[in-house]
Amino acid sequence: MEFQDKVVLITGAGSGIGRAAALMYAKEGGQVVVSDINPKGGEETVKMITEAGGKATFIAANVAKLEEVEQLVNQVAEQFGRLDIAVNNAGIGDFNQKKTADHPVDSWDRVIAVNQTGVFYCMKQELQQMMKQKNGSIVNISSIAGLRGLPNNLAYVASKHAVVGMTKTAAMEYAKHGIRINAVCPVFTLTNLFKPEYFGDKAEKLREGIPMKRYGTADEIAEAIIWLSTDKASFVTGHIMSVDGGKTA
Numbered sequence: 001m002e003f004q005d006k007v008v009l010i011t012g013a014g015s016g017i018g019r020a021a022a023l024m025y026a027k028e029g030g031q032v033v034v035s036d037i038n039p040k041g042g043e044e045t046v047k048m049i050t051e052a053g054g055k056a057t058f059i060a061a062n063v064a065k066l067e068e069v070e071q072l073v074n075q076v077a078e079q080f081g082r083l084d085i086a087v088n089n090a091g092i093g094d095f096n097q098k099k100t101a102d103h104p105v106d107s108w109d110r111v112i113a114v115n116q117t118g119v120f121y122c123m124k125q126e127l128q129q130m131m132k133q134k135n136g137s138i139v140n141i142s143s144i145a146g147l148r149g150l151p152n153n154l155a156y157v158a159s160k161h162a163v164v165g166m167t168k169t170a171a172m173e174y175a176k177h178g179i180r181i182n183a184v185c186p187v188f189t190l191t192n193l194f195k196p197e198y199f200g201d202k203a204e205k206l207r208e209g210i211p212m213k214r215y216g217t218a219d220e221i222a223e224a225i226i227w228l229s230t231d232k233a234s235f236v237t238g239h240i241m242s243v244d245g246g247k248t249a
């Protein structure tokens with residue numbers, strides 16, 4: 001099995017893409033640490049894994065709080081002795097705001113705190129542990145909004161561009177230490193974060209704008225996350241992988 005005895009930490013694993021990835025790692029023998037701000041979702045993911053015969057445990061953490069992320073990674077290290085793979089997936093949308101001049105400051109602060117600062121805090125703590133091992137793989141979840149603009153969504157776009165920049169920078173810093181860091185950029189994917197109805201009349205235009213003429217599924221995004229963290233991707237670092245039905249082509 002691909003991830004036998006590997007310790008895998010996934011943030012935001014109580015729903016959507018994070019849950020899909022957690023199930024796949026567990027199916028391949030990984031010891032999965034499901035983390036989320038929402039204990040109900042997190043515990044549900046653990047139940048799904050253990051009922052299918054996999055290994056998982058839940059640790060609650062808000063990625064926007066450094067002390068909680070520090071505690072999370074310390075607990076993983078104490079309980080399992082190492083951290084092989086980290087998927088920094090926790091994120092929020094705050095879609096359909098106003099244009100830049102009128103973009104609400106509270107929305108900006110909220111989105112940047114989770115999507116951008118949260119990824120920084122997670123990498124900061126995870127890399128300290130991975131440096132002790134001189135080994136590890138990190139996959140950050142950005143978005144096609146990390147590669148192009150999306151009008152009326154300034155904070156989300158800024159946060160996801162930041163994830164791309166942080167991924168490239170950290171990848172260069174840690175390449176010689178045996179640690180690979182990559183990012184996945186999904187297009188609109190059917191989860192709690194993206195439901196077509198959130199976009200009202202514009203939803204059909206969003207779908208039509210994807211060359212494959214459909215939204216992604218959480219499993220399709222998880223497959224890319226999984227591959228980037230396997231040894232099959234041993235020479236891949238600093239890569240920003242679009243999984244988008246051709247949208248950014």
Ligand SMILES: NC(=O)c1ccc[n+]([C@@H]2O[C@H](COP(=O)([O-])OP(=O)(O)OC[C@H]3O[C@@H](n4cnc5c(N)ncnc54)[C@H](O)[C@@H]3O)[C@@H](O)[C@H]2O)c1
Nearest residue numbers: 012015016017037062063090091143188189191192193194
């Ligand atoms: N669904 C899409 O269309 C889409 C497209 C591009 C990128 N993404 C990105 O994929 C990632 C996963 O999103 P999803 O679509 O699965 O959404 P989702 O809402 O289904 O899952 C996100 C999870 O993150 C958790 N979370 C939120 N804030 C948190 C915090 N502060 N600390 C810890 N956990 C927190 C939520 O409780 C939830 O379980 C996000 O980073 C999102 O921006 C999603």
